[in-house]
Amino acid sequence: MPLRIGVLGTGFAGSMHAHSALAIEGAEVVAVAAVPLTDATSLAKECDARVASAEEICAADDIDLVVVATPTYLHAEHAIAAARAGKHVFCEKPLARTLADAEAMVHAADEARVTLAVGHVVRFFPEYRQAKELLDAGTLGKPAIVTMTRGNFAVGSARGWYLDEDKSGGVVLDLMLHDLDTVRWWFGEPSRIYAKRFKGNGGLEYALATIRYDDRPIVQIEASWAEHSGFRTGFELRGDRGMLVHDSRAASPIALQSPSGPAGPAMMATPTLHETPYLVQLRDLFARIARGAPPLVDGHEGLRSLALGLAVIRSADTGEVVKWKAPS
Amino acid sequence: MESTVMTERLRVGLVSFAHVHAPGLASTLGALDQVDFAGIHDDDEKRGRSAAGAHGTRFHPTLDGLFAASDAIVIATNNADHRRYTEAAAKARVHVLCEKPLATTTADAKAMIEACRSAGVQLGTAFPVRSSPAVMALKAAIAAGSLGRIRAVRATNPGQYPGSWFGDKRQAGGGAAMDHTVHAADAIRWLLGDEFSRVQADLGSFIYGLDVEDCGVMTCDLAGGAFASIDCSWSRPQTFPTWGGVTLHVVGEKGTVDIDVFRQALTHYDDTAGRTRLLGWGDDLTARMVAGFVDAIRADRPVPISGEDGLRALEVVVAGYRSAETKRPVAIADIRA
Numbered sequence: 001m002p003l004r005i006g007v008l009g010t011g012f013a014g015s016m017h018a019h020s021a022l023a024i025e026g027a028e029v030v031a032v033a034a035v036p037l038t039d040a041t042s043l044a045k046e047c048d049a050r051v052a053s054a055e056e057i058c059a060a061d062d063i064d065l066v067v068v069a070t071p072t073y074l075h076a077e078h079a080i081a082a083a084r085a086g087k088h089v090f091c092e093k094p095l096a097r098t099l100a101d102a103e104a105m106v107h108a109a110d111e112a113r114v115t116l117a118v119g120h121v122v123r124f125f126p127e128y129r130q131a132k133e134l135l136d137a138g139t140l141g142k143p144a145i146v147t148m149t150r151g152n153f154a155v156g157s158a159r160g161w162y163l164d165e166d167k168s169g170g171v172v173l174d175l176m177l178h179d180l181d182t183v184r185w186w187f188g189e190p191s192r193i194y195a196k197r198f199k200g201n202g203g204l205e206y207a208l209a210t211i212r213y214d215d216r217p218i219v220q221i222e223a224s225w226a227e228h229s230g231f232r233t234g235f236e237l238r239g240d241r242g243m244l245v246h247d248s249r250a251a252s253p254i255a256l257q258s259p260s261g262p263a264g265p266a267m268m269a270t271p272t273l274h275e276t277p278y279l280v281q282l283r284d285l286f287a288r289i290a291r292g293a294p295p296l297v298d299g300h301e302g303l304r305s306l307a308l309g310l311a312v313i314r315s316a317d318t319g320e321v322v323k324w325k326a327p328s
Numbered sequence: 329m330e331s332t333v334m335t336e337r338l339r340v341g342l343v344s345f346a347h348v349h350a351p352g353l354a355s356t357l358g359a360l361d362q363v364d365f366a367g368i369h370d371d372d373e374k375r376g377r378s379a380a381g382a383h384g385t386r387f388h389p390t391l392d393g394l395f396a397a398s399d400a401i402v403i404a405t406n407n408a409d410h411r412r413y414t415e416a417a418a419k420a421r422v423h424v425l426c427e428k429p430l431a432t433t434t435a436d437a438k439a440m441i442e443a444c445r446s447a448g449v450q451l452g453t454a455f456p457v458r459s460s461p462a463v464m465a466l467k468a469a470i471a472a473g474s475l476g477r478i479r480a481v482r483a484t485n486p487g488q489y490p491g492s493w494f495g496d497k498r499q500a501g502g503g504a505a506m507d508h509t510v511h512a513a514d515a516i517r518w519l520l521g522d523e524f525s526r527v528q529a530d531l532g533s534f535i536y537g538l539d540v541e542d543c544g545v546m547t548c549d550l551a552g553g554a555f556a557s558i559d560c561s562w563s564r565p566q567t568f569p570t571w572g573g574v575t576l577h578v579v580g581e582k583g584t585v586d587i588d589v590f591r592q593a594l595t596h597y598d599d600t601a602g603r604t605r606l607l608g609w610g611d612d613l614t615a616r617m618v619a620g621f622v623d624a625i626r627a628d629r630p631v632p633i634s635g636e637d638g639l640r641a642l643e644v645v646v647a648g649y650r651s652a653e654t655k656r657p658v659a660i661a662d663i664r665a
Contacts, residue, residue: 144534145543145561147484192655194528194547196555198479206480206579208557210530210545218530220545220557222482226579238543238563240535319549321528321656 003027003286006057006087008078009069010034010043011159013092013119017067018047020279027286031057058082065090065115065289073167076101079116083108088115088289090282093181094173094309095302097166099327102306106299117285117295118302120181124277124284127246131237132186134244141241143187143217148179148235151227156203163203171205172197172316173309176223179235180312181297181305183211183219189326190219193308195315200226209312303327338622341366341388341398343413344405345379347427348490349454349614353402354383356615362622369394395420400625402454402618403427406499407506411436418447425452425621425631429510429645430638432501434663437642441635452621452631453638455514457574459616460589466578467519469585476581477554478520483512484559487572495538503540505531505648508560510641511574513548514633517640519578522552524640528657529648535562546648549657558644569595570606589613 007018007029014034021027029047033054034040040051054070057063058081066082068075068091076096079089089109095118096102109116122128134140152175156162168174172195183190190211197207206226211219217238237244254270285295304326315322340363342354357365367386370376380387388394394401395416400423403413410431417424424444430453431437444451457463469475485508493499500506517523526549531541546558564572574589592610617633624631643660651658 142534144532145545145559145563147559194530194657196480196547196549196557198555200479200581204479204579204581208480208482208547208555210528210547210557212530216532216534218532218534218543218545220559222577224579224584226584228584236563238535238561238565243563243565243568319526319657 003289004030004062004064005067006031006033006052006060006063006065007043007067007069008033008054008057009071010040011069014067014069015043016276016278017069017090017282018043020276020282021067022047023279024283024286026290027282030062031060033057054078055081058087059085063087068092071161071167072169072173073097073161076105079105080108083112083114083116086112086114088117090117090119090285091302092119093302094169094177094306095299096306097169097173099303099307099310102299102303106303109299115289115295116299118297118299119281120178120297120302120305121277121281122178122182123185123296124281126273126277127251128182131235131244131246135186135237135239139242140237140239140244143237143239145238146183146217146219146235147222148182148219149222149224150175150179150233151222151224152231153228154203154205154225156205156225169309169313170197170199171223171225172207172312173306175225176207176209176221176312177305177309179221179223180211180308183221184305184308187213187217187219190308190324193311193315193322193324195312197316207312207316209315336626337362337364338626339364339366339397339399340622341394341401342368343391343394343401343403344370344409345375346370346372346406346493347404348492349427350379350404352614353404353618354379354385356612356618357402358383358385360615360619360622362619362626366398367394391416392420395422398422400425400622406493407432407501408499411440414440414451415443418443418449421447421449423449423451423625425454425618426635426638427454428638429501429506429642430635431642432506434639434643434646437635437639441639444635450625450631451635453514453633453635453641454617455511455633455637455641456613456617457511457515457589458518458633459611459613459620460587461611462587462589463515463519463576466576466585466587470519470580471521475578475583475585478578478580479554480579481516481520481554481556482577483516483556484575485509485512485572486559486561486563488564488566488568489536489542489562495536495540497540500540502645502649503533503538504542504562505529505544505546505560506645508562509544509546509558509645509648510638512558512560512576513641513644514637515574515576516550516556516558517637520550520552520554522550522554524644524660525549525551526657526659527644527647527651529651531648531652541652544648546644548644567603569604570608
């Protein structure tokens with residue numbers, strides 16, 4: 001019997017997950033929700049799925065797993081409804097906008113004995129996985145100083161809810177959270193945080209955080225919604241026996257230009273991997289659910305990374321160093 | 329005709345070959361049309377004579393001998409000796425261009441500024457990054473308002489560990505933070521026309537087993553509301569294809585600019601040496617910096633990068649060291665008190 005999926009949200013994440021699910025054997029997308037409902041029509045058609053409201057999907061009898069890819073501040077409402085109806089939940093990061101919401105979600109999933117997985121997809125990106133393997137193997141020696149960067153255009157200019165700090169948490173919970181989760185994955189729990197950020201007009205936002213461990217390493221993370229030429233990621237990982245460098249701008253195996261100016265997907269696809277990390281992430285989750293295993297990043301883990309993001313915001317807002325203790 | 333040209337030239341001497349920048353400075357002094365390279369003094373006589381021979385100039389066994397032959401000197405000693413040589417030069421009425429950091433303490437830096445002021449000679453600080461055409465273009469764009477208000481700068485000046493006295497706190501005044509913060513700090517002050525107000529530093533000695541830090545990130549507030557960070561680490565491995573670099577990521581309300589000051593380089597895959605090197609071909613920033621200093625002295629105008637500029641950049645380092653000790657941000661005003 002296939003895993004039957006309902007997708008809430010048709011933005012970047014919702015469509016990515018729906019398309020990924022289509023490519024996974026043993027999974028089918030049966031319903032798609034958006035607000036307004038008509039926004040779900042085209043994605044639903046592509047998936048040969050019905051259009052339904054989030055409430056219907058969370059309550060439906062023919063759905064085993066709900067993908068929550070709605071705006072951040074709505075994650076809790078949708079995930080809790082789905083869990084209470086006995087459905088597994090795959091929730092986009094950040095798990096929620098507030099710690100209280102995240103705790104309620106984790107509690108609801110635990111109570112209902114359903115899987116709550118969080119989409120910290122960077123853990124499925126090959127360059128970040130390879131770095132983790134080299135770190136764990138000791139190839140780089142002891143980590144000394146690490147810089148990580150992640151940038152995008154001012155996404156708030158495209159999707160209004162990102163502009164509302166109370167709904168999205170801004171660039172820290174959108175972009176920096178990926179690297180904060182990665183830092184926890186690579187090095188464990190840090191000891192203290194210092195951060196700065198600014199918000200400008202037109203959705204401009206930029207943040208810098210220094211994440212310290214009791215001894216080592218020093219980690220600096222940059223997150224930017226002022227990268228007007230588009231998405232990029234990078235890291236430099238300096239251990240006492242070597243350094244590892246990743247720069248997404250220098251790592252694309254294909255580049256397209258045309259005489260008519262910037263050329264897009266209409267002209268040709270520009271794939272970089274046969275399977276996207278998003279697809280690998282979902283396939284891994286579905287396989288774990290099938291064999292009754294916990295997800296790679298569960299609700300508790302997603303909650304801890306969210307809490308680190310909130311600590312970054314607190315430091316930036318207060319201008320002071322914030323001591324870190326991970327929620328249990 | 330020839331004698332007219334000669335009188336217009338500035339006689340410039342070089343004090344010490346202790347600094348890694350000394351060979352570049354000596355080549356510059358030998359090459360600039362407006363300079364008569366007046367010779368080298370070095371308290372390590374063997375090193376000084378050998379350097380003088382290599383650069384086709386005189387070795388002066390005594391400092392007074394060098395001063396007598398010079399209108400100005402360039403100081404390329406270790407950091408802790410800057411004050412001693414600057415005060416001696418001021419006493420001899422010789423202008424000073426001092427390697428960075430200007431000094432290892434703000435008290436020393438202030439004493440140097442005062443010594444030169446009261447002697448009526450000029451004191452300059454060696455910050456070649458201001459001479460980069462890319463940095464100059466950015467300065468002009470910011471001043472013209474093309475980028476809107478500048479809100480954040482992420483600067484890096486990571487390098488290889490230079491060895492020698494650079495890891496000796498007594499001679500260098502610190503480690504990577506003392507060595508590498510000031511270039512970026514000065515560039516940020518100059519670009520934004522603003523002053524640093526608060527510094528949080530995270531420092532560590534993680535790579536070379538030194539008594540001083542080899543890794544560091546400074547996160548700073550500027551008085552006008554922008555913030556900036558400076559990666560000052562000696563983080564470039566020995567296998568890195570070049571000494572290090574200087575980068576600036578500048579975020580304005582109307583635009584974002586990335587600068588990699590030393591990006592102009594050929595990549596040399598060298599089978600003979602068994603390694604890959606970057607061979608820079610960009611403008612010679614040291615030559616432009618020295619020329620800017622020399623031309624100002626010759627024209628009797630203020631030097632473009634002053635001792636005060638050196639002091640302001642040093643204050644960021646000093647506040648950073650205090651912050652690393654206390655694990656809290658430190659106000660620049662507090663280290664002035």
